[in-house]
Amino acid sequence: AQSVAQPEDQVNVAEGNPLTVKCTYSVSGNPYLFWYVQYPNRGLQFLLKYITGDNLVKGSYGFEAEFNKSQTSFHLKKPSALVSDSALYFCAVRDEGANFNKFYFGSGTKLNVKP
Amino acid sequence: GAGVSQSPRYKVTKRGQDVALRCDPISGHVSLYWYRQALGQGPEFLTYFNYEAQQDKSGLPNDRFSAERPEGSISTLTIQRTEQRDSAMYRCASSLAGTNTGELFFGEGSRLTVL
Numbered sequence: 634a635q636s637v638a639q640p641e642d643q644v645n646v647a648e649g650n651p652l653t654v655k656c657t658y659s660v661s662g663n664p665y666l667f668w669y670v671q672y673p674n675r676g677l678q679f680l681l682k683y684i685t686g687d688n689l690v691k692g693s694y695g696f697e698a699e700f701n702k703s704q705t706s707f708h709l710k711k712p713s714a715l716v717s718d719s720a721l722y723f724c725a726v727r728d729e730g731a732n733f734n735k736f737y738f739g740s741g742t743k744l745n746v747k748p
Numbered sequence: 749g750a751g752v753s754q755s756p757r758y759k760v761t762k763r764g765q766d767v768a769l770r771c772d773p774i775s776g777h778v779s780l781y782w783y784r785q786a787l788g789q790g791p792e793f794l795t796y797f798n799y800e801a802q803q804d805k806s807g808l809p810n811d812r813f814s815a816e817r818p819e820g821s822i823s824t825l826t827i828q829r830t831e832q833r834d835s836a837m838y839r840c841a842s843s844l845a846g847t848n849t850g851e852l853f854f855g856e857g858s859r860l861t862v863l
Binding site: 665669723734735 | 793804807841853857
């Protein structure tokens with residue numbers, strides 16, 4: 634079965650510094666990987682996805698993620714953090730084959746950006 | 749509509765009562781999903797529709813849970829004889845088509861509290 638792991642419950646970073654939110658995955662076939670962000674009292678918002686092609690994927694709000702097949706990782710990055718980036722971030726993998734409709738989410742990482 | 753709309757946003761009910769949670773997906777979105785999110789966890793798959801057909805209900809915890817989408821648009825998730833363990837955020841999402849590369853668009857969720 635597909636799964637993702639987010640090893641950090643919380644990440645703290647100062648505004649203006651680069652940020653990384655980690656995600657590792659386990660899949661039996663091709664990985665279809667996604668990042669979502671959840672602001673307080675809001676729904677999950679799509680940030681970016683990796684399906685195939687370039688290992689560096691660019692997404693919304695200046696975020697990007699690097700797909701690393703050998704390390705089975707899909708870390709979320711941003712060169713310069715903003716206080717407004719503070720939120721809960723979820724990595725997800727989509728199943729394939731007959732179960733393509735299922736997304737498996739990590740437990741989430743809370744990002745705190747301090748002014 | 750502009751986004752996925754869920755109602756009610758908050759529902760408090762007594763144990764043993766039935767509840768119905770509604771989801772109005774983005775206009776034109778073929779696929780509709782229900783997820784459940786416990787506090788501190790990522791969303792977990794419940795069920796999935798393509799048009800009006802329930803394609804996968806393998807994530808429904810037991811037979812007290814059911815879902816329908818009779819006209820291929822609005823969906824209702826019904827929980828009968830609610831129990832305290834049913835307390836969670838219930839999230840609806842929709843996507844353009846049932847492919848393994850598309851992202852989900854989430855509503856703001858319905859928070860259910862069973863007393």
